[in-house]
């Protein structure tokens with residue numbers, strides 16, 4: 001691979017690249033940059049994480065005409081998040097080019113700032129299709145000087161139903177413009193756009209385009225013993241992590257997971273479509289800066305998220321298709337860093353997991369949850385670290401308070417410290433119990449629910465719709481554990497599990513009558 005200096009980029013851009021610490025172009029950059037610089041139309045078949053943003057941003061910035069203070073480049077991205085990130089990348093590179101002014105226009109934000117940016121001579125406009133259409137209709141986005149259009153994540157725009165808007169926008173732009181199309185996959189409608197709107201394009205598809213980055217260590221945990229939210233929390237506590245991105249299928253689950261994590265003292269926030277744009281941006285900024293350990297997101301909200309410190313992607317729920325899985329895990333292991341991707345898998349999803357493995361071209365190793373001993377050791381270490389950090393600083397009046405507690409009340413120092421720890425920590429225990437390791441769940445056959453197989457199943461004692469389980473308070477049973485065990489054991493979705501009552505020595509749970517058809 002050549003170094004950046006061999007590409008014909010202006011010195012201001014080369015120093016911006018050097019300032020970011022990049023020494024070599026990525027394959028998509030090496031393949032795309034010379035052609036865009038030469039004015040050719042290009043198709044880049046690359047996904048997020050390959051360096052595709054710089055692949056189009058650098059040569060397009062290089063080609064801006066300093067004499068024209070009007071939009072020259074229009075970049076369309078499927079989501080506000082991605083548009084924001086592309087704009088940020090462009091601005092970062094454009095530092096040394098005074099004529100390269102970037103405006104971002106997307107829905108959900110006010111028009112005023114966007115209009116001001118456009119009027120103040122923006123030369124690069126990044127936006128989402130809907131809002132770009134609005135500005136074109138209102139005449140607030142001038143197209144007379146547009147020389148280049150970029151479609152970023154075109155397959156995603158198709159998936160989100162924006163392709164007609166994109167076609168409409170294409171019709172409004174000057175015919176002789178240059179065009180760059182980026183897409184991780186090339187479904188029919190995208191190929192058709194390429195055929196109709198690109199002029200003799202060069203297609204660049206770096207080796208294994210849509211496969212997962214090899215720097216991501218992929219693992220899966222087959223559900224057993226506890227529910228997925230509890231499992232996610234244990235994974236996060238048990239692994240060496242920096243930033244963690246957890247994906248859930250529903251918005252409701254983002255809140256459930258974040259709440260469970262916060263209850264364990266982990267700094268977690270949700271990122272979902274219910275949040276106003278400003279709040280989402282603030283959360284991502286905090287996460288990026290290290291002020292948050294975990295972001296719990298849905299696919300739509302996290303699309304295009306580019307935060308280099310993400311060390312782990314955790315799929316609480318597997319996505320619906322392998323492409324989305326590959327997109328998700330591409331949020332970690334960015335640009336040569338190593339990363340881990342862990343998925344919670346229901347035994348019924350085993351076949352789908354194999355499909356993902358084939359599609360990503362990488363094995364997904366089975367793992368166990370970190371043991372209670374590991375988690376407890378880490379909790380102990382974290383606790384000690386926090387106390388020691390405090391003890392290092394000025395303790396002010398608390399030091400005196402502690403001294404008088406010990407001296408005046410004759411309190412044993414160990415008990416004094418423990419009492420304070422209990423005060424701070426609340427009534428919950430600091431340490432967790434071992435996750436029960438039941439056998440691999442199997443659906444019981446009709447009529448054979450009792451008296452066969454492992455112990456957990458034998459404990460089901462059916463009386464009408466209420467089932468009795470031989471575990472209760474004395475065994476440390478808690479509702480979450482029972483839901484998890486039943487969901488795994490019978491392959492039931494959590495919502496099918498009814499009221500749970502825990503007594504001292506046993507518990508009851510209401511299950512659907514048509515259990516075998518669930």
Ligand code: AMP
Nearest residue numbers: 022024025026048049050051052053335
């Ligand atoms: P992208 O595929 O555009 O989302 O970029 C993925 C990540 O790679 C971003 O964090 C970029 O900052 C980083 N990156 C882009 N180009 C390079 C390069 N040549 N060397 C190292 N990192 C890069």
